[in-house]
Amino acid sequence: MKRYIGNKQKLLHHIDEFIQDNNIKANSFFDLFSGTGSVADYFKSKYDVSANDIMYYSYVILKAKLSFKSSPEFKKFVSKYKTDPINHINNLTNSNGKKIIFENFSPKGGRKYFTEENAIKIDLARNFIDDILAQKEITKNEWYYLLACIISTANSKGNTTGTFGAYLKYFSASSIKLIEFKHIEMNVGNKGVAYSLDGKKLVKKIETDILYLDPPYTAIDYSQSYHFLESLALYDTNEYKGITGRRIENLKVSKYTKSTTALEELTETIKLAKGAKNIIISYSTHGIISLDEIKKLLAKFYKEVKLKKFEYSKYRNVYKNDKGDLYEVLILGKGRKKWNQY
Ligand SMILES: C[S@@+](CC[C@H](N)C(=O)[O-])C[C@H]1O[C@@H](n2cnc3c(N)ncnc32)[C@H](O)[C@@H]1O
Known part of the structure; x- marks a missing residue:
C-alpha cells in the first residue's frame, strides 16, 4: 500500500541480509506491528509467517495477503x-x-x-x-x-x-x-496467520524464531x-x-506515540516475549525512544545485541533536525537468555 507512514517496502532486502549476516537460523517469523503487511508478505516464501496489527484495516490487508498462496x-x-x-x-x-x-x-x-x-x-x-x-x-x-x-x-x-x-x-x-x-x-508464498490485537496482549502467547517489531516511532498516531x-x-x-x-x-x-509511555510499552512487550528466540526491532535515530535505551533493553533479555543503520535519505527525502541526519535502524537481540539470567 503506497504512502503508508513507516512502510518498510524499501528496506525488505536489508532486513533479509541482516538476518543472514547475523546467522540466524529460523523457521518462523512473527511481524507484530505489520501495517501494510509488506514485511510478512516478503518473508512468507521463506518462513512460517504470522502478522498482527491493532488497526482493523491492517488486519483486512493481512488476511488478504496471508490467506492465499497467490491471488x-x-x-x-x-x-x-x-x-x-x-x-x-x-x-x-x-x-x-x-x-x-x-x-x-x-x-x-x-x-x-x-x-x-x-x-x-x-x-x-x-x-x-x-x-x-x-x-x-x-x-x-x-x-x-x-x-x-x-x-x-x-x-x-x-x-x-x-x-x-x-x-x-x-x-x-x-x-x-x-x-x-x-x-x-502480493507475493507468492506460504499461507500465514493474521491477528488484530494490541501487540502487548498477544506477545506473551507467541512462540517464534524471529519476532519482528516495527512500532510507531514518532508522535504520529x-x-x-x-x-x-x-x-x-x-x-x-x-x-x-x-x-x-x-x-x-x-x-x-498507540502508547508508542507518546514520550511518557513509549519506553515502558516496549520494555513490557520485550519482557513478555519469552517465546521469541530472537528479536529484530526497526526504529529510527529520530524516534521517541533513544537507540541506547533500546540496546540496553535488548541486552537485558538477549545474549547478543547488534545494530545496523541505513541512510534515511536513500529511502525518503533528506531529513535533518537537531538530532542530526536521520537513519533507519535495525537492532537485533540474538538468543533469549534463560529467565533466571535477566
Ligand atoms: C511503522 S508502522 C508498521 C509498518 C509496517 N512494517 C509496514 O511495512 O507497513 C507501525 C504499525 O504499528 C501499529 N500499532 C501501533 N500500536 C500498536 C499496538 N499497540 N499493537 C499492535 N499494533 C500497533 C500501527 O497501526 C501501524 O500499522
Missing part, C-alpha cells in the same frame, strides 16, 4: 458473473445500500476527501462485497481480499497529502479522476492519521467528528 481465483463468482470481481466492481452503477462514504467523506457531508462521484463508487464497491458474501458467492477470505483492494485504492486516491489527518482545500488533479479499483500487489481507512474497513454507524471526520469512538491510540 485468489474467485471460482464461484467468476462462474456466475463471467468476469473478475474487481472488473465487475468498477462497472457498478446502482445500489440501495449504505452511503457512509458519500455522506461523511465527500462535499455532501462537508468534507473533501473524495469527490461525490468517487465517494459513491467506493460505497457501491463496499456494499457489493458485503452482498456477494451474504449470497455466498465469495468466501470470507475472498471478501477480505476484495476489501483490501478497495482500501488500498481509496488510500491512494484520497484528496490528501498522504494521510487522512486532513483533506486539501481544493480537489487535486488525481482525486478528481474517476476511481478505478485495482488488485493489491495511525488511528488518527488513517481514521478514514478504519471507517471504510468497519463501515459502521460510528459518528464522525469535526472538520476531519475522525471516529468519535477511538480506543486505539
Whole structure:
C-alpha cells in the first residue's frame, strides 16, 4: 500500500541480509506491528509467517495477503458473473445500500476527501462485497481480499497529502479522476496467520524464531492519521467528528506515540516475549525512544545485541533536525537468555 507512514517496502532486502549476516537460523517469523503487511508478505516464501496489527484495516490487508498462496481465483463468482470481481466492481452503477462514504467523506457531508462521484463508487464497491458474501458467492477470505483492494485504492486516491489527518482545500488533479479499483500487489508464498490485537496482549502467547517489531516511532498516531481507512474497513454507524471526520469512538491510540509511555510499552512487550528466540526491532535515530535505551533493553533479555543503520535519505527525502541526519535502524537481540539470567 503506497504512502503508508513507516512502510518498510524499501528496506525488505536489508532486513533479509541482516538476518543472514547475523546467522540466524529460523523457521518462523512473527511481524507484530505489520501495517501494510509488506514485511510478512516478503518473508512468507521463506518462513512460517504470522502478522498482527491493532488497526482493523491492517488486519483486512493481512488476511488478504496471508490467506492465499497467490491471488485468489474467485471460482464461484467468476462462474456466475463471467468476469473478475474487481472488473465487475468498477462497472457498478446502482445500489440501495449504505452511503457512509458519500455522506461523511465527500462535499455532501462537508468534507473533501473524495469527490461525490468517487465517494459513491467506493460505497457501491463496499456494499457489493458485503452482498456477494451474504449470497455466498465469495468466501470470507475472498471478501477480505476484495476489501483490501478497495482500501488500498481509496488510500491512494484520497484528496490528501498522504494521510487522512486532513483533506486539501481544493480537489487535486488525481482525486478528481474517476476511481478505478485495482488488485493489491502480493507475493507468492506460504499461507500465514493474521491477528488484530494490541501487540502487548498477544506477545506473551507467541512462540517464534524471529519476532519482528516495527512500532510507531514518532508522535504520529495511525488511528488518527488513517481514521478514514478504519471507517471504510468497519463501515459502521460510528459518528464522525469535526472538520476531519475522525471516529468519535477511538480506543486505539498507540502508547508508542507518546514520550511518557513509549519506553515502558516496549520494555513490557520485550519482557513478555519469552517465546521469541530472537528479536529484530526497526526504529529510527529520530524516534521517541533513544537507540541506547533500546540496546540496553535488548541486552537485558538477549545474549547478543547488534545494530545496523541505513541512510534515511536513500529511502525518503533528506531529513535533518537537531538530532542530526536521520537513519533507519535495525537492532537485533540474538538468543533469549534463560529467565533466571535477566
Ligand atoms: C511503522 S508502522 C508498521 C509498518 C509496517 N512494517 C509496514 O511495512 O507497513 C507501525 C504499525 O504499528 C501499529 N500499532 C501501533 N500500536 C500498536 C499496538 N499497540 N499493537 C499492535 N499494533 C500497533 C500501527 O497501526 C501501524 O500499522
